[in-house]
Amino acid sequence: MPLHLSHLIAGQARASADSLAVHDPATGEVFAHCPAGSAADVDAAVHAAQAAFPAWSGLANEARAHWLRRLADALEARVDDFAQAESHDGGKPLKLARQVEIPRAVANLRFFAAAAEQFASQSHHGQAGLNYTLRQPLGVVGCISPWNLPLYLFTWKIAPALATGNCVVAKPSEITPVTAWMLGELAREIGFPPGVLNIVHGLGPVVGKALVEHPRIKAVSFTGSTAVGQQIAAHCGPALKKTSLELGGKNATVVFADAFEDAGQRERMLDTVVRAAFQNSGQICLCGSRILIERRVFDAFREAFVARVRRLRVGGPFDPQTDLGPLVSRAHFDKVLACLALARAEGGNVLCGGESLQPLGCEGGWFIAPTVIDGLGADCRSNTEEIFGPVVTLQAFDDDAHALALANATDYGLSASVWTQRLDRAHRIAAGLHVGIVWINTWLLRDLRTPFGGVGQSGLGREGGEDAMRFFTEPKNICIRMD
Ligand code: NAD
Numbered sequence: 001m002p003l004h005l006s007h008l009i010a011g012q013a014r015a016s017a018d019s020l021a022v023h024d025p026a027t028g029e030v031f032a033h034c035p036a037g038s039a040a041d042v043d044a045a046v047h048a049a050q051a052a053f054p055a056w057s058g059l060a061n062e063a064r065a066h067w068l069r070r071l072a073d074a075l076e077a078r079v080d081d082f083a084q085a086e087s088h089d090g091g092k093p094l095k096l097a098r099q100v101e102i103p104r105a106v107a108n109l110r111f112f113a114a115a116a117e118q119f120a121s122q123s124h125h126g127q128a129g130l131n132y133t134l135r136q137p138l139g140v141v142g143c144i145s146p147w148n149l150p151l152y153l154f155t156w157k158i159a160p161a162l163a164t165g166n167c168v169v170a171k172p173s174e175i176t177p178v179t180a181w182m183l184g185e186l187a188r189e190i191g192f193p194p195g196v197l198n199i200v201h202g203l204g205p206v207v208g209k210a211l212v213e214h215p216r217i218k219a220v221s222f223t224g225s226t227a228v229g230q231q232i233a234a235h236c237g238p239a240l241k242k243t244s245l246e247l248g249g250k251n252a253t254v255v256f257a258d259a260f261e262d263a264g265q266r267e268r269m270l271d272t273v274v275r276a277a278f279q280n281s282g283q284i285c286l287c288g289s290r291i292l293i294e295r296r297v298f299d300a301f302r303e304a305f306v307a308r309v310r311r312l313r314v315g316g317p318f319d320p321q322t323d324l325g326p327l328v329s330r331a332h333f334d335k336v337l338a339c340l341a342l343a344r345a346e347g348g349n350v351l352c353g354g355e356s357l358q359p360l361g362c363e364g365g366w367f368i369a370p371t372v373i374d375g376l377g378a379d380c381r382s383n384t385e386e387i388f389g390p391v392v393t394l395q396a397f398d399d400d401a402h403a404l405a406l407a408n409a410t411d412y413g414l415s416a417s418v419w420t421q422r423l424d425r426a427h428r429i430a431a432g433l434h435v436g437i438v439w440i441n442t443w444l445l446r447d448l449r450t451p452f453g454g455v456g457q458s459g460l461g462r463e464g465g466e467d468a469m470r471f472f473t474e475p476k477n478i479c480i481r482m483d
Pocket of ligand 1: 144145146147148149153171172173174202204205207208209212223224225226228229231232246247248249284285386388414454458459
């Protein structure tokens with residue numbers, strides 16, 4: 001029986017007259033019905049949040065932290081249910097949802113609960129009296145999240161917003177709305193103060209747009225595509241609303257010969273580069289989709305890499321043997337197939353994959369084989385535009401300068417992963433990359449205190465730790481004459 005989701009507004013479950021079908025991408029079947037919210041629903045949620053704001057912002061930080069921890073505890077007690085829902089909703093392998101994504105959502109809530117307790121204001125004493133800076137919540141803020149890591153990114157936004165004393169109207173992706181709805185139900189169960197967290201479901205151009213443009217929304221924290229991020233910036237700029245934009249990526253994995261030639265490092269490097277390329281079927285903004293390899297080892301790397309990719313198992317998300325599940329939706333599946341056709345038209349040489357699959361028991365699903373392509377130039381569309389699927393390209397470079405030129409040859413600038421044993425080279429390359437995050441000899445190793453975000457077409461602003469706490473607060477300096 002499909003689930004019937006509702007909005008969470010003023011602590012109440014609210015239905016909408018219209019609904020949207022939510023599909024299980026492994027089977028193509030309808031898994032849930034999500035409310036198709038309207039601007040009126042957004043308005044009701046904003047009013048509820050405004051009404052809740054004085055009491056919530058007036059709580060001691062410890063009290064807000066306490067609520068976030070209660071929500072984290074309730075979520076942790078239901079990790080299996082949430083992981084199952086995430087796998088049905090987005091098609092991701094259950095083990096990924098169970099071991100990484102839902103536990104990370106719990107960690108997000110706990111991390112920002114602790115941050116609320118540790119958040120300190122600055123003071124400057126001496127030159128001109130005594131100055132101290134209050135950091136006050138903004139009011140009602142909008143949080144808009146995408147489908148690729150649904151609850152993980154939803155909590156990554158709402159937790160710092162709530163921890164700093166704001167009230168939230170959040171809009172999860174209409175493609176994967178189920179775990180956000182479940183979190184809203186948990187909030188109701190534990191008696192989370194009504195109106196503090198509101199969740200409105202529906203289409204981006206309707207609910208998302210109404211949220212961004214609502215005059216009482218003080219800030220918008222958005223994660224999603226660059227095209228939508230630009231639309232949000234176009235509204236928020238003239239309206240002078242604070243915005244945090246976490247957008248697309250076309251990340252480079254840079255492999256120097258020494259990393260491949262070192263037998264002690266090679267296996268771990270290959271395992272990680274394969275994971276960086278294909279985790280969540282390549283549907284992570286941080287995936288390394290352009291692999292740059294020093295020419296001296298290009299052929300040997302290609303052979304070893306393709307052999308590993310051929311061993312990846314594509315299948316239903318609930319099969320414990322599955323490495324790659326389906327793509328999230330029919331529309332995204334069609335987009336990635338079109339990207340494969342483009343890569344062929346651009347002269348790409350498909351080394352493995354390159355086609356759709358129908359694993360046993362998932363004949364109606366949207367699966368694409370992990371695909372490796374070489375023979376493409378750095379400036380073709382396949383190497384400059386985000387595909388966001390299980391597709392990577394290989395390119396050879398000659399020296400450090402060439403590696404940097406290839407890595408920086410896109411308008412995106414989210415992350416990069418660099419593999420070398422040479423310390424001097426690692427630091428030099430890291431400094432020269434036009435990105436917000438560099439991993440050396442690893443990928444996706446995350447300390448939640450660090451700044452997270454990209455440059456260029458990958459976004460504006462940073463999330464994580466202190467940066468998120470600062471984004472969701474307004475500094476107010478108070479100066480006292482001391483003589
Ligand atoms: P999307 O931009 O289509 O949608 C993201 C969210 O915005 C959804 O909730 C959607 O309903 C909403 N939305 C759509 N149109 C809107 C509008 N006009 N106004 C307001 N909201 C609107 O992105 P997606 O397809 O859901 O997600 C994939 C994209 O997200 C990829 O480009 C990926 O790289 C990016 N992403 C970036 C990061 C990061 O941290 N930089 C993380 C994850 C995903």
